[in-house]
Amino acid sequence: MSYRVRGMGLDRELEQKIDQKYSLEDENELVEWIVSVIMYGQGKTDFEDCDIEIPKCSGKQAFQEWLMDGNVLCDLINVLKPGSCRPQKTSHLTNTAMKKMKEMNNIMMFLNAATDFGVQNTDLFQTIDLYEARDLAQVQVTLYKLGSVAQNKQFEGPVIGVKIADKNPRKFDQNLTREGRNVIGLQMGTNQVASQKGMTPYGLGRQMITKIDLCDGGIVEKLLSSESNFVSGNTTLSERILSIILLNYFKTMASRPKGYGLTAELAAKTASKYDVESAKTAGEWIQQLTGLSPIGSSSEEMQEWLKDGFVLCSLINAIQPDSVKNLKRQKMSFKQMENISKFLDAADKYGVKRTDLFQTVDLFEGQNMPQVIITLFNLSSMSLKKGFTGPSIGVKMANKNERELDEQKLREGRNVIGLQMGTNQGASQKGMTAYGLGRQVAPNK
Incomplete structure (x- = not known):
């Protein structure tokens, strides 16, 4: 892969x-x-x-x-x-x-x-x-x-690791809850060296955000059903914030959230290489060849447009007919990745170097969109080299200029003293010692 x-x-x-x-x-x-x-x-x-x-x-x-x-x-x-x-x-x-x-x-x-x-x-x-x-x-x-x-889960078979602590929820009646609001927590400061730093205005209770259970399918379905929910004000602030998180989360294949530690550092460096103008040029080129219109030129829009592999396979078929056979739009993830793999195999056979091709996950999970754009430019350059007469982007790859030399020329070439060995141009005896004497080295004083 x-x-x-x-x-x-x-x-x-x-x-x-x-x-x-x-x-x-x-x-x-x-x-x-x-x-x-x-x-x-x-x-x-x-x-x-x-x-x-x-x-x-x-x-x-x-x-x-x-x-x-x-x-x-x-x-x-x-x-x-x-x-x-x-x-x-x-x-x-x-x-x-x-x-x-x-x-x-x-x-x-x-x-x-x-x-x-x-x-x-x-x-x-x-x-x-x-x-x-x-x-x-x-x-x-x-x-x-x-x-x-x-x-x-009380599994009775072999175990490994440390058991996760059970929840210990505590319930308070209304009186205890009311009394709790009057306690000054340490996050608001302490009355040792008394201060009101961090306190809300007098008379206001602590501002709490309602906790939402992600396991509640009804809430999740409600949040994902329509974007108008968190625009019209029909939901609480916490639900609106969660809506944005969920809408982005469930659209990705990866299970582990991105943006932490080494992953964040690498992702930031990779994202900085993305060029919107180059992506726009590549999108317009694909549209000219396939008739399929891009939805935008940002990294997210290009990834969404190309990730099912259909557009890419249509592109390689326009350049080299029948490179990918039985092409269909797919909805299942592994079928979409299969389309991407078919495009990569076809581009490899067409002549694009493997080191210039992106990986399936670079596109499908949006991990390296700059490399996807580079692959498209290299594909166009290779098509120019092969004599493709349709629209193109990038620079034509140079053709090989192989020279065949006869045995006599090769023998003569062996007698040439390369510049890395020195040169006899401007020959002189400057700095040479007298004949027969070794180099005179003066000791340091």
Whole structure:
């Protein structure tokens, strides 16, 4: 799935920091727990009697390869919460693109099931963290959190991690609640070296924002049903704020919120490279070739327009007919990613260098839109080189200018003294010692 070479620039810096967080000790403990849970679900006590494959050795690569098709993860969550996953077997598939899409879909099913089971979204890894080994330390965190939630759910099988504390809600009658409003909390200051710093005007109660239960499907449905809810004033302030959060959150594929720590640093550097004018030029070029109009030139608008892969496949078909066959608009995530992969494969075969192509997640999750625009410009440049007569953007790639030299010319070339060896132009004896004498070196005084 991944085309761009790793190990350079920001990617290398980020990978080095993430690698330091991975624990081989945690890996061994997690492998033992996962195998034990699956055996418990199958009613087996002897490992030789079950059909579970375990990593052949320890290490990040072996751990990733063991989990990356999603089947082990789905088997694990199905024991903790029966019937929550229906993984697709992929070992028999010969179509590489289809196999990758189904494996990623298995991982996404596990993540959705883990969320339903009770794991917090902030504790979940993203699909590419496992599938492309971007952050295997976060995969370990997710599995430990899953073990902790299982203990809270009174799972009777093998356990791992620390049990999450149960809620201890306290109910107060009206009198105690009224008395609480008159208490000056330390966040408002203290009467030691008395001050009114941070207090609200006299007579006003503490301003509280109503807490909304995200598990309440009715509220979520209400907030997402229409944007007019938080414009017309039919909802509270907290509901309006939450509406904005939800509308942006549920449109993304990644489970873990973006914008923290190393991810935020990398995302900010990547976003700063996005050029709106270049994106606008690329959008107009695509429209000229396909007749499909862009919805805007901002990073978010270009991502929304291109993410299902239909526009990109239409583009490559306009440049090189029948590059992508049986093209359809898709609504399912893994089908949309399959369209993107088909475009990348077609662009690769057309001649665009793999190091110039974006990765599927760069577009589908909006992780690197500048690289998407670069790919479009490189595709146009390659089309000019191949003699495409339609509209184009960018610069035509130079043709090779190979020269064939006969054996005599090659032999003569070996006798040429290159400038890196010095030159005999302006030859003189300046600075030379007398004949027969070594160089006179005066000792430091």
